[in-house]
Amino acid sequence: MKQITKEWLRKALEDLEAIDCLLREEHLTNVIAFHAEQAVEKCFKAVVEEFGLGLVKTHDLI
Numbered sequence: 392m393k394q395i396t397k398e399w400l401r402k403a404l405e406d407l408e409a410i411d412c413l414l415r416e417e418h419l420t421n422v423i424a425f426h427a428e429q430a431v432e433k434c435f436k437a438v439v440e441e442f443g444l445g446l447v448k449t450h451d452l453i
Contacts (some may be wrong), residue, residue, distance in 0.1 A: 399437035406430035407411065 406426040413423050439445070 403433035
């Protein structure tokens, strides 16, 4: 596994760890959802990096 893939997966795991801590706080469901989305996105990026699929930018702030 490529180093960059491992780094993306490590960051995704951090989001999952945050979710684990936040699950005790019912009023923070929006924050839990945010971290869940972030974890999935980071896993997708890990797959893209691992298989050299390249990234296409889909938004531009300009």
